[in-house]
Amino acid sequence: MELDGETVMAGARDTVASLLLGSVAPDRYRRSAASGHPRAPLCMMGVCFECLVEIDGQTNQQGCLVRVRDGMRIRRQIPEAGRS
Numbered sequence: 001m002e003l004d005g006e007t008v009m010a011g012a013r014d015t016v017a018s019l020l021l022g023s024v025a026p027d028r029y030r031r032s033a034a035s036g037h038p039r040a041p042l043c044m045m046g047v048c049f050e051c052l053v054e055i056d057g058q059t060n061q062q063g064c065l066v067r068v069r070d071g072m073r074i075r076r077q078i079p080e081a082g083r084s
């Protein structure tokens with residue numbers, strides 16, 4: 001699968017959120033569209049909506065509820081300059 005255009009490996013039981021938490025610092029997970037502040041997954045069970053990511057071109061997907069799969073394209077919802 002791809003994360004921000006880079007090939008990454010995931011475990012068979014990873015969700016998109018768990019993959020990202022293992023790949024980037026929590027303050028680099030995403031940015032609030034309203035305030036620009038860093039946000040990261042909190043509940044990991046579909047309640048808080050802090051884990052939003054773009055998956056296969058669809059924005060605002062709850063990363064904690066989606067299992068990773070081969071060929072998936074994941075993009076953090078964060079300005080290009082802050083992706084690293």
Ligand code: FES
Binds near residue numbers: 040041044050
């Ligand atoms: S981490 Fe709370 S909804 Fe995904």
